[in-house]
Amino acid sequence: MFQALWIDKQDGQQTTTLRTVDEAQLPEGDVTVRVAWSTLNYKDGLALTGTSPVVRRFPMVPGIDFAGTVEASSHPRWKAGDAVVLNGWGVGETHWGGLAGRARVKGDWLVPLPAAFTPRQAMGIxxxxxxxxxxxxxxxxxxxxxxxxxxxxxxxxxxxxxxxxxxxxxxxxxxxxxxxxxxxxxxxxxxxxxxxxxxxxxxxxxxxxxxxxxxxxxxxxxxxxxxxxxxxxxxxxxxxxxxxxxxxxxxxxxxxxxxxxxxxxxIDSVMAPLPERLQAWDLLARDLDPTLLDSLIQEVPLADAPALAPQLLAGQVRGRIVVKVD
The missing domain is CATH 3.40.50.720 (NAD(P)-binding Rossmann-like Domain)
Structure with missing residues (x-):
């Protein structure tokens, strides 16, 4: 069992709640990740507020990003204990996302966490x-x-x-x-x-x-x-x-x-191929000062994330919001 933000829609009305979810409910995928940190992007703000039809399947766990540790894998590139990052691929839109304690995804969607960053810093990015x-x-x-x-x-x-x-x-x-x-x-x-x-x-x-x-x-x-x-x-x-x-x-x-x-x-970040993703994360690891990165971060617990979505959409948030999930 794990905690997750849960978006549902009934009779045209969208609701967002924090609830306990059974791991057996996770969607299909060949890698299960214990999520440590997630974040709020503009698209997450749209999803959480229902301002735009970002979410295309209900119920949905939002969160287009996460960083965490592989718990189980049948994918050849990943094994239990690997530190990973995910960005995009429709996660949080058509596939359950990162604002939850667990995520199950395709291994092809993951990239290794760069050694230069902690999982928190990776979500600051x-x-x-x-x-x-x-x-x-x-x-x-x-x-x-x-x-x-x-x-x-x-x-x-x-x-x-x-x-x-x-x-x-x-x-x-x-x-x-x-x-x-x-x-x-x-x-x-x-x-x-x-x-x-x-x-x-x-x-x-x-x-x-x-x-x-x-x-x-x-x-x-x-x-x-x-x-x-x-x-x-x-x-x-x-x-x-x-x-x-x-x-x-x-x-x-x-x-x-x-x-x-x-x-x-x-510039499309959602479906960008793996070589471009690796190149982007390599650039970030080389040229983004972790100390400077920490100055960009505002940290919130999972339960407080939905309340910040309207501020994010209104352009009232400086830098990055990171969400402590685990």
Whole structure:
């Protein structure tokens, strides 16, 4: 028996409760993991509040991330005692997730816990930080270098943004951090931001092309903010898009793409293949200072996680929320 957050839906009404679950109820999978830590991402906030139809099967145990120890395995890559991490793969959406004391999943979905991190720190990174690493890797794969000019990061005080700022600064980039919370300027500067920009001007309707400002971008917002970022890219600049915090629409023109050769690279963390996941976690292990990582973390017990979901969606959470499960 173990504790789990439990999302159910009856007569169109969604409920989230903390309940005791029998291990025999776990879904199919070839690896059973004792979960030590999980976390809250934007998608978890949507699931816990029912704001968006993230959960597609009921009842559901939410949590798109977890870190823990293998208890039983019939998968050739894993044995009892292995420390593992999971991000994405539909866990917490169509397959029971990590906000529970146990998880049973496919072994192909797991990656080894990097030696540089404790399970708590790995969840301080979570899908948000792993997505940030995928963005940094994509920028570099498309040829963006520090000598070409600054890189802008939107939603910089949030989970993806804060890790992106830290990684880019560590790799020698001049980082412009965009936030709607000016009180976080000192925090962002400590992460490595060279300048902190107010979100409001960048979120207002703009022109098809703006003055060239940035060589690269990590965008978590979408909407008008992403359109304006694209419009202000330097020639052959690269924008990585990984979120929709400001909306799913993109009120942009093709001008940046056909007149400046701008690349808009979509970043999917859910179904990313194993080699990219391993590369992202290797980057995090090499370039993310564990001491700095600890400053990003807010720790809560499992029972308190649902209450933080509305704050997360409202952009009122700095850094990362980690959930102590075991």
């Amino acid at each position: 979570g899908t948000a930080g792993y997505t940030a690493a995928l963005c940094v890797l994509a920028l570099e794969r498309h040829g963006v270098q520090p000598s070409q000019g600054p890189v802008v990061v939107t939603g910089a005080a949030g989970g993806v943004g804060s890790v992106a700022v830290a990684l880019l600064a560590r790799r020698g980039f001049e980082v412009a951090a965009v936030t709607g919370r000016p009180q976080e300027a000192e925090f962002l500067t400590r992460l490595g931001a060279a300048q902190v920009l107010d979100r409001a001007p960048l979120a207002a309707p703009g022109r098809p092309l703006e003055k060239e400002r940035w060589a690269g971008a990590v965008d978590v917002a979408g909407g008008q903010l992403l359109a304006n970022v694209c419009a202000a890219m330097k020639y052959r600049g690269v924008v990585t898009a990984c979120g929709l915090a400001a909306g799913m629409n993109l009120p942009a023109t093709v001008a940046p793409f056909i007149l400046r050769g701008v690349t808009l690279a979509g």
